Amino acid sequence: MGRVTERRKVVRIRDGVVSTRPDTLVTEEPLEIRLNGKPLAITMRTPGDDFALAVGFLVSEGVLATASDLRNVVYCAGATADGVNTYNVVDVQTAPGVRIPDITLERNVYTTSSCGLCGKASLDAVRTTTRHPVADSPPLRLTPELLAALPDRLRASQRVFDRTGGLHAAALFDEAGELLDVREDVGRHNAVDKLVGRALQGGSLPLSRAVLMVSGRASFELAQKAVMAGIPVLAAVSAPSSLAVDLAAETGLTLVGFLRGSSMNVYAGEYRIALRAAAAQG
Numbered sequence: 001m002g003r004v005t006e007r008r009k010v011v012r013i014r015d016g017v018v019s020t021r022p023d024t025l026v027t028e029e030p031l032e033i034r035l036n037g038k039p040l041a042i043t044m045r046t047p048g049d050d051f052a053l054a055v056g057f058l059v060s061e062g063v064l065a066t067a068s069d070l071r072n073v074v075y076c077a078g079a080t081a082d083g084v085n086t087y088n089v090v091d092v093q094t095a096p097g098v099r100i101p102d103i104t105l106e107r108n109v110y111t112t113s114s115c116g117l118c119g120k121a122s123l124d125a126v127r128t129t130t131r132h133p134v135a136d137s138p139p140l141r142l143t144p145e146l147l148a149a150l151p152d153r154l155r156a157s158q159r160v161f162d163r164t165g166g167l168h169a170a171a172l173f174d175e176a177g178e179l180l181d182v183r184e185d186v187g188r189h190n191a192v193d194k195l196v197g198r199a200l201q202g203g204s205l206p207l208s209r210a211v212l213m214v215s216g217r218a219s220f221e222l223a224q225k226a227v228m229a230g231i232p233v234l235a236a237v238s239a240p241s242s243l244a245v246d247l248a249a250e251t252g253l254t255l256v257g258f259l260r261g262s263s264m265n266v267y268a269g270e271y272r273i274a275l276r277a278a279a280a281q282g
Contacts, residue, residue, distance in 0.1 A: 003027055004048050026167050028186045033057060034076065034091040035100070046167065046185045047087070049194040050075075053185075054090045056197030059205070060225045062101050062129035063094065067203045071095045101129070123243075123250055132206035132230030134252040140209065140232055143274045146177045148262050150213045151237050157182045170195055172231075173211045180210065188216050189225065196229045206230025218257055220244045227251045233272060235259050240267055 010023040026046055033041045033054045045053060051073040058064045076089040094100070154171045157179060168188035172180040172195055183194035192214065199205050211233040212226050218236035220243040226234045227247065234248070235256040245267045248255035254269030266273055 004046055026186055029088055032089040034089065035063065036093055037091055043187065043190060045187060045190045049183060049198070050087070050090055052183075052194045052197030052201060053190055054092050054193075054197065055200055056193030056195065056225075058092055059196050059200055060193065060228045062131070062228065063098070064092075064200060065131040066205060067200055069095055069098045070200065123247055126224050126227055126247060126251065130228050130230075130251075132208075132228065134208075134227060134230060134232050135206075136208045136232040140175050140211070140254075140272045141274045142175065142211065142233065142272055144262070144264065147211075147235060147256060147259060147264060147273070149177055150211070150235060151259055153177070153179055154182065154213050154215065158184055168215045170212065170214045172199075172207065173213060175209055175211070188214050189219075189221050192222055192225045196225060199229065208232060211235060213259075217241070218244050218255060220247060223247045223253060223255065227253055233269070235264075 004027055006025050006027050007022045008025055010021060012019050012021055028044055029047055030042050031045045031050055031053065032039060033043070035058065041057065043057070054073060055064060055070060064070055071093040073090060073092050075085060075087050076091050077085050150173060153173070154169055157171065158167065158169045167184045167186060168191055169182060169184045170188060170191035171182040174180055181195055181198060183191045185191040185194065192212065195212070196205070199207055206229060208230050210231055212231045213235045214222055215237055217238040218234055218240035220241055222236075223234055223240070223244040224247065232252070233254040233256070237259050238257065240255055240257045245255060247253065248268035252269060254272040255267045256264050257267055258265045
């Protein structure tokens with residue numbers, strides 16, 4: 001299996017002084033995901049948790065919803081023409097009786113933000129496909145102070161980022177702000193898939209009492225993955241997209257962006273945030 005980091009020579013320039021030294025880089029390799037032996041998708045990822053990544057991806061595609069839907073996940077032997085196993089091809093095998101949706105159509109509708117289809121079609125596809133509607137009962141009640149602490153807790157758990165500076169992360173926290181799981185990857189969507197896949201494998205879906213914290217922005221794709229896993233709160237350190245906000249509002253997802261220090265913007269689902277009553281000035 002591939003390494004998470006690799007070493008490369010770099011010419012370093014500091015204050016006009018030139019030196020040569022090795023640098024630690026995050027590994028990026030393709031992963032082909034097959035479903036019951038048929039090629040489905042290719043994603044560029046950081047090796048590690050490949051089975052969870054593939055399983056989480058299929059949760060977001062509406063194929064898997066519980067551990068009983070999954071029969072097995074294997075690396076494909078002889079993945080190359082000469083029979084060498086590259087550990088870059090995995091096959092997810094579903095349990096007998098699991099209905100396979102028309103993934104080719106559906107993932108073009110609601111997984112790819114650049115698909116060119118209308119936002120309404122994307123929102124409808126997620127709403128009608130998810131088997132874990134956002135349904136935390138009673139609703140989570142999170143204080144702004146608890147949310148403000150999450151980015152630092154996420155950053156403190158990024159072990160590979162400390163060595164490379166080039167990795168996204170996603171983490172699950174409970175409603176008390178305690179870290180449940182964290183994954184790193186060159187793609188933040190892959191990091192989320194790894195979290196969700198591990199949760200399904202552990203029998204923890206839906207994640208109806210969890211908060212998903214991501215580095216970077218909150219795209220439609222990440223909001224979609226949260227909704228498909230039944231996660232009620234998505235928080236990001238940067239901006240959401242307009243379609244992510246629309247999806248959050250339609251599905252009941254609480255969406256928090258620009259979570260930096262004690263500041264944040266709540267774009268949807270503000271009823272889960274325990275706000276002190278205050279009159280807006282100006």
